[in-house]
Amino acid sequence: MPEETSATPARAMGHNQDGRSVVRRSPPATSSSTPLTTPLQPAVAWRSIDADALDAQYEGRSPGYTYAREGHPNATVLGDKIDWMEGVTPQMGRGVVTGSGMAAVGAVFLGLLKQGDHIVAGDQLYGRSLRLMRQDLPRMGVETSFVDPTDGAAIAAAVRPETRMIVLEVVSNPTLRVADMEAAAEIARAKGLLLVVDNTFTTPRGFSPFAHGANVVVHSVTKLLAGHSDATLGWVAADTPERNRALYDAATTWGLTASPFDCWLAERGLHTFDLRYDRASATAAALADALGECAAVAQVLYPGRADHPDHARAAGLLRGRYANMVSFRLRGGRETANRFLRAASHIPFAPTLGDVGTTLSHPASSSHRGLTPEGRAALGIDEGFIRVSVGVEETAMLVGEIVAAARQSVS
Structure with a gap:
């Protein structure tokens, strides 16, 4: 072999005399100034x-x-900001950032339930939440009763001696029904139950669950909070240090941790959250009204409209901030929906929501595909059902394209 010289790159790159690798750790750079963005x-x-x-x-x-x-610094920075947005005080502890919204939901069940416990849950939750409670939790000895979240009497009637928690979305996915949060909070207080609220659709700008009696609040940060469809994250917090510790321990033990890069991206998204939320919400209201005048549309669901079945409750809970989601039912089935999706060619058809750009969803083939046709029908989800996550595009352009596509779908 050739003789090694002092100029041999291997030694200069960190190898010792025997040729074995030596990792040299450089000390962190120092500066009298600080970075403008979070490192x-x-x-x-x-x-x-x-x-x-x-x-x-x-x-x-x-x-x-x-x-x-x-835990890592980027999760701490992001978590502290969402804590502040949701009103988590130092006396309550700290929330936990997780690797997805479903990881946050999982942390609730893993950290706060035990074998033999019972859940009362809204029957219009996100599809994977429904699957978790219907198929997975029973294997762990936890049963769930599903009820109409808009009916306080139904919630109360479903409570058993072994009931541990009530799980609701403020505004359901995808039918946008508004839960009877006042009744649920009163039942939880009277029975000593945990009220768990998924605030993903409404966000802290639209609703404050802790101020309305919630014990645990969950977010899919992936959606409106991060807002750019490039970070998959969740967040969960409780109202006491003990419960927050249980959530943290569950997330850490089960490996539900968030990545630093996703946390860094989501923190960036939070900086424009209020602007995005308000712009998208205003456009959503305009879209709902335009679809309401479209002959191709059989029904429009938007909590801000007077014809929404829960409009009065929404007006009281959401303080005029009805968020960016609009659902509607075309006059037809799967082929009508396919014609609409093809006609709206500039708007992505994708199983997500909360992006800066508008996206379209067909719940029967995406979020709620795990339900039987009969199960979807019971929730009001048929093959002509479309959900729109409104973004920040120019309002007239977006409304015009969606209404035109709806007309083409039935022509």
Whole structure:
């Protein structure tokens, strides 16, 4: 072999005399100024000085990080901001950022339920939440009764001695029915139950669950909060330090942790959240009214319209902020829906919501495909049902394209 010289790249790149790799850790750069944006810190682990220092961190006597599954700076920054938006106070503890909205839902069940517990849940939850409660939780010894979330008497009647929690979305996905939150909160208080509220559709700008009696609040941060369809995240917080600790322990033990990069992206999205929410909501109202005048549309569902079945309740709960979701039913079945989706060629047909751009969804083939046709029909979801997540495009252009596509679908 050729003789190694002092100029050999291997040694200069960090190899010792025997040719074995040596990883040289550079100290962090220092600056008298600070970065304008939050630094991205993808480190998996942090170094400690000694075992005593590590003990101090794990026992809460010293701040800091140890291993990314247990927490990292980008999750802390994002979580603190959502905590503030949702009214989580220091006395309540801290919320937990998770790897998806469903991870946040999972943390609730894993952290706060035990075998033999019972749930009362709205029957119009997100499809995967319904699947989790119908198919997966029973294997763990937890049963669920599904009720009409708009009917307080039905919620009360479903409570059993072993009931542990009530699970609701303020505005349901995708039929946009508005839950009887006042009745649910009163039942939970009277019976000593946990009221768990998914606030994804309404967001902290539209509704404040903790102020309305919720014990646990859940978000799919992926949606309106992050807002750019490039970060998959969830968030969950409770009203006491003990419950928040249980949520944290469940998320950490079951590996529901969020990635630093997604947290960094979502924090960026939060900076424009109010602007996006208000613009999209205003356009959603205009779209709902235009669809209401379209002969191709059999029904429009938007909580801000006077013809919505829960409009009076929505007006009281949402304070005039009806969010960006519009659902409607075309006069026809699957082929009519397909013609509409093809005609609206500039608007993505995608199983998501909350993006800066408008997206279209067909719940029967996406979010609620796991239900039987009879199960979907019971919720009012047929093959002509379309859900629109309104973005920030120019209002007249967007409304014009969707209405034109609806007309073409039945012509």
